[in-house]
Amino acid sequence: MTLDDRTTAHDTPTTRADGTNGSAGSPLAPYDSLLLVSFGGPEQPDDVVPFLENVTRGRGIPRERLVEVGQHYYLFGGRSPINDQCRELLAALRAELDGRGIDLPLHWGNRNWDPYLDAEVQAMGAAGHRRTLAVLTSAYPSYSSCRQYRENLYDAVQGTGVEVDKIRHYSDHPGFVTASVDATLAALDSLGEVADEARLVFVTHSIPTAMAQTSGPTPRSADGGYVDWHLAVAAAVTREVNTRRGVEHGHDLAFCSRSGPPSQPWAEPDVNDHLTALHEGGTKAVVVVPIGFISDHMEVIYDLDTEAEETAEGLGLPFARAATAGTHPAFVAGLVDLMLERAAAARGEEPARPVVDGGPVGWYDCQPDCCRNLRDPGRLALCQVGGPVPTPV
Numbered sequence: 001m002t003l004d005d006r007t008t009a010h011d012t013p014t015t016r017a018d019g020t021n022g023s024a025g026s027p028l029a030p031y032d033s034l035l036l037v038s039f040g041g042p043e044q045p046d047d048v049v050p051f052l053e054n055v056t057r058g059r060g061i062p063r064e065r066l067v068e069v070g071q072h073y074y075l076f077g078g079r080s081p082i083n084d085q086c087r088e089l090l091a092a093l094r095a096e097l098d099g100r101g102i103d104l105p106l107h108w109g110n111r112n113w114d115p116y117l118d119a120e121v122q123a124m125g126a127a128g129h130r131r132t133l134a135v136l137t138s139a140y141p142s143y144s145s146c147r148q149y150r151e152n153l154y155d156a157v158q159g160t161g162v163e164v165d166k167i168r169h170y171s172d173h174p175g176f177v178t179a180s181v182d183a184t185l186a187a188l189d190s191l192g193e194v195a196d197e198a199r200l201v202f203v204t205h206s207i208p209t210a211m212a213q214t215s216g217p218t219p220r221s222a223d224g225g226y227v228d229w230h231l232a233v234a235a236a237v238t239r240e241v242n243t244r245r246g247v248e249h250g251h252d253l254a255f256c257s258r259s260g261p262p263s264q265p266w267a268e269p270d271v272n273d274h275l276t277a278l279h280e281g282g283t284k285a286v287v288v289v290p291i292g293f294i295s296d297h298m299e300v301i302y303d304l305d306t307e308a309e310e311t312a313e314g315l316g317l318p319f320a321r322a323a324t325a326g327t328h329p330a331f332v333a334g335l336v337d338l339m340l341e342r343a344a345a346a347r348g349e350e351p352a353r354p355v356v357d358g359g360p361v362g363w364y365d366c367q368p369d370c371c372r373n374l375r376d377p378g379r380l381a382l383c384q385v386g387g388p389v390p391t392p393v
């Protein structure tokens with residue numbers, strides 16, 4: 001699916017003598033197109049069950065959990081906001097690109113729902129695109145948040161002639177952090193009198209402990225890159241918020257949306273348990289900051305705005321939830337900066353790779369042993385050092 005007619009106009013690319021598209025001279029050369037890659041979500045009640053089947057195929061999620069998650073979607077009319085949020089991000093990216101005089105076509109494909117990634121990449125290939133730059137709507141390393149998308153990209157390009165690079169992991173890029181800082185400040189303001197006493201509870205998607213510990217490239221910490229990256233972002237946001245307010249807010253990292261069988265360990269503490277523990281320890285108010293997500297999709301509007309907020313209400317704990325990055329101008333501009341940086345690197349230049357103080361610097365191509373697929377280690381993935389080779393055992 002393309003965003004507008006202007007995009008379609010580019011579907012007839014100018015072909016150079018060497019057979020590649022006419023992207024030379026563009027600040028995004030060598031890329032001839034851009035591709036937003038997202039998770040996907042149901043758009044009407046009849047979509048919910050097939051969507052959940054797509055997400056969980058072969059993943060051993062208990063049936064009760066699926067029924068429960070289905071209810072979350074039905075509570076919101078069977079429609080996840082995630083696709084509309086992707087449409088808004090595409091429109092914001094288009095405007096930012098236009099403002100910088102960049103007219104590359106911008107495409108969009110999802111892992112689990114229409115518009116599907118496979119169909120989109122097929123269409124891109126048929127339209128003559130040969131080298132696209134992908135932006136994942138997921139900012140951190142881990143199997144679920146990085147390699148799985150890269151596996152989907154590997155599958156999607158087969159037979160299309162399209163090559164894919166991606167921007168680096170961007171959660172500690174100044175654009176994303178600025179958006180989180182602004183949102184945290186606004187949420188604190190909404191708490192009124194108790195704001196100065198509020199603790200910042202940063203939240204991300206829980207993943208199995210085994211997946212967390214094998215996230216990021218080796219050598220890695222015992223917690224793994226997924227947790228380390230979140231801790232770096234939480235510290236950077238807290239530091240800036242505290243400086244701006246002249247107050248020392250304490251902070252923690254908690255997890256939401258645990259799935260999988262109860263016997264399997266997942267990253268903890270769960271946000272609801274954590275709010276309870278904070279309350280028992282005397283915390284007077286909380287701001288929940290969902291740094292693990294880039295838009296207010298179902299994990300945010302159900303797991304945080306519905307469930308965690310209810311937990312806080314039951315405790316009598318003043319609660320505010322900070323917005324996700326969404327289409328914050330600093331975030332959108334930051335994504336375009338990351339595209340320009342990636343293109344410069346692809347041209348053999350050595351662009352600066354800004355991150356917040358103390359943050360890890362993301363990488364363009366993942367090491368073959370990074371975020372390994374523990375279930376199906378033979379699956380191949382794109383955007384990897386040395387090409388799509390199997391993960392070393």
Ligand SMILES: CC1=C(CCC(=O)O)c2cc3nc(cc4[nH]c(cc5[nH]c(cc1n2)c(C)c5CCC(=O)O)c(CCC(=O)O)c4C)C(CCC(=O)O)=C3C
Pocket residue numbers: 039040041042052055056059061065066069080081082137138139142144145205206207208257258259260292293297298299
């Ligand atoms: C790390 C991570 C992100 C963040 C990075 C990223 O954004 O990609 C993320 C995002 C999302 N997860 C989403 C939805 C779901 N995730 C599920 C299941 C799972 N997620 C996992 C991890 C993650 N998930 C894992 C390890 C599982 C277990 C099954 C498996 O190993 O794959 C299930 C199955 C039911 C359940 O068990 O909850 C659903 C419905 C939606 C769409 C929301 C909407 O519709 O608005 C989004 C953006």
Ligand SMILES: [Fe+2]
Pocket residue numbers: 205
């Ligand atoms: Fe998920």
